[in-house]
Amino acid sequence: MTAAPSAEPGRTDPGGDTRRPRAVAILAGVALVALLADLVTKHLALAALTDREPVRLVGGFVYLSLTRNSGAAWSIGSDHTWVFPLITIGVVGWIVWMALRLRSLPWAISLGLVLGGALGNLVDRIFRAPSPFHGHVVDMISLFDPYGQVWPVFNLADSSLVCGVLLAVLLELTGRQRDGGGRGATATRPRLTPRSAEQRERA
Numbered sequence: 001m002t003a004a005p006s007a008e009p010g011r012t013d014p015g016g017d018t019r020r021p022r023a024v025a026i027l028a029g030v031a032l033v034a035l036l037a038d039l040v041t042k043h044l045a046l047a048a049l050t051d052r053e054p055v056r057l058v059g060g061f062v063y064l065s066l067t068r069n070s071g072a073a074w075s076i077g078s079d080h081t082w083v084f085p086l087i088t089i090g091v092v093g094w095i096v097w098m099a100l101r102l103r104s105l106p107w108a109i110s111l112g113l114v115l116g117g118a119l120g121n122l123v124d125r126i127f128r129a130p131s132p133f134h135g136h137v138v139d140m141i142s143l144f145d146p147y148g149q150v151w152p153v154f155n156l157a158d159s160s161l162v163c164g165v166l167l168a169v170l171l172e173l174t175g176r177q178r179d180g181g182g183r184g185a186t187a188t189r190p191r192l193t194p195r196s197a198e199q200r201e202r203a
Contacts, residue, residue: 023108024099030109034116038157045140054146063146067153068136081134085125088118103180113164120157
């Protein structure tokens, strides 16, 4: 009785080869959906909320209130708008580098959300008024207050970023690795060579 021959030296696991393109495709798809959703909602907000009082929704839990933010949350860094595009470009480059070894689908979703959100606000920084790389981000969602007195006014790009980062923290805490390994990963059982199978029969 002989066992199946072992894999040829130097050959990679075919499962890993198929997981990476799938993970990268999911990352790109999630990022594209997040980016398009952000661009569409900003366009609708500019068309419907310009020169209009905030719109009260869900009994005052949510308000639609159009603002333009030159900084980060709570207008932090509003005098240094040019810094934010550079930071975003760095984040995008890091995600592209991470995609080279990405095999985990949950991590693909997390990085896709971060990438889509980062690109959504980067488009504003580069192309919106008052000037390239000094553009103001369009925000329109305010919680509990129509003018962002309780929570900073935000957009879907911000929501995508926050959700992606929270998911990444959860994955790190649970030991999920970007290459598909982790606490829950099952070890691959080594194949027996004909020689090792013969030794087991003699034992």
